[in-house]
Amino acid sequence: MSHTNRKSVAKVLQFGFDTVGLIAAWYGTINLRMLLNPAMHLQLSRQELRVLAPPIPAMLVLWLVVGWWLRSSRQPRKNMPGDRFANLIESTLLASLAAIVVTFYFRQFGAELSRSFVLLFMPMCLSCMLWARYIGIFVTSKFERRWPALERVAVLGHGEEAREIANRVLGARDSGVQLAGVIIPEDSSEEGELVAAGPVLGTSGRLAEVINRKQLDRIIVVNGAISDREVDECGVISKRMGVVFNHSVGIPKASLDLEFKQRFGLPLLELQPIGFTRRQEMVKRAFDAIVSAITIVFLTPLLLVFAALIKLTSKGPVFYKASRVGRGGRYFTFIKFRSMYTGKMARTAVAHKNEKNGHIFKMKNDPRITPIGRFMRKYSIDELPQLFNVLRGDMSLVGPRPLPSEDLDPDGQSREFRAWSEQRSRVLPGITGLWQIRGRSDLTFEQMIDLDIDYIRDWSIELDLRILLETPVVVLTGKGAY
DSSP, rough: HHHHHHHHHHHHHHHHHHHHHHHEEEEHHHHHHHHHHHHGSSSSOOOHHHHHSOOOOHHHHHHHHHHHHHHHHHHOOOTTTTHHHHHHHHHHHHEEEEEEEHHHHHHHOOOOOOOOHHHHHHHHHHHHHHHHHHHHHEEEEEEHSOOOOOEEEEOOHHHHHHHHHHHHHHHHHHGGGHHHHHHHEOOOOHHHGGGGOOEEEEEEGHHHHHHHTTTTTTEEEEETOOOHHHHHHHHHHHHHOOOOOEEOOOOSSSSSEEEEEETTTEEEEEEEEEEOOHHHHHHHHHHHHHHHHHHHHHHHHHHHHHHHHHHHHHHSEEEEEEEOOGGGGGGEEEEEOOBBOSSSOOGGGGGGGGGOOTTTOOTTTTTBBOOHHHHHTTGGGGGGTTTHHHTTTTEESSSSSSOBBGGOTTTTTSSSSHHHHHHHTTOEEEEEOOHTTTTGGGGGGGHHHHHHHHHHHOOOOOHHHHHHHHHHHHHTTTTTTO
């Protein structure tokens, strides 16, 4: 099955689950309205409610029309985390509001419609549709694993930058992407040097032939690899053959925010320093405090259950406390559920088995982890006590992951990755973040650096909400966790 066909099947499956969610919301609202009959001015029977409530087909059409209008009316924007939830929430809220307005309007003309139904329908619909979307994503992910069809990407260029881009595509192979190989410019003589980044597929002068022969879905052109005239020619060929055509920008992004703007009739790339304003920090802190407090109250039974399981299954304390590097390079006491045996062996004894580079220590079959600890790590349950760190102000709900103090220099920075460590120390570390929804422990250290910078550069409350909505999907699948 091709990449395009697989995406189409996944969309059909998800639409089916969304439809089931809408139907469940309709019947759920009927039952909720029946339960509230004693408190209502007008008592209605179940049959009366079914007759007076807006019909399911009408609600489905309204939801589809609103979703189509949102997609067609807004400006195109880059793919953001949580898009599949943000779009669903927008469509559901607007469709529900439209139903309320229409219902109240016709009420003025004597139509026998249940206003209480449409008022109750909005929260019920939002809840059911979100659950349907989570279940749908879980099922479609199983479908994609069983019938994999990766997006085939080729890099057009030569030299070190081509190798770097190719290696990054290789590192993203678990995200539905596969490096098909490298296309070299027509006048290039560097074939031998490029083999390490991927097989050489052909030259830019025979692009159409390469696309057909290797069934490419996307081509990334390295900045400066070919002339502007050749870029235009390759772009025309790619568009004609339905291939996405990207052009890399050779600008370092470690401390700069990049934004395309139209000025003086010219497309310009505007560079600005990355950082949070004081107002952004205040909004983020208020959001963290409110959400973490509510979540702690809601999850208290679950926290107590796992605290008891940890105590009953292995010797040692319930919580693991360690020194981690926080904002500004300052140390703080980091709390999580203990997932390892106490005193079994020090990390130095297994340091040679580290499967990551940089300032990350990970190994898939760590003998120090308890059975219940392995389960908690797979589903990130061991991270839940960090909500208290968030409430205390040491951490944020979303942000770069806090690193152990012993993995960095005494000042909380990194001499080897100075720009990255200084940048991430400007913000509070987080429980979840772009690491968690873009691959977790399967990512390379270099990819984690890029995602830290991306988060700091693009931060907004909307981005935090999108990441929080996306996190349960990653947690439920257990992918990349060890």
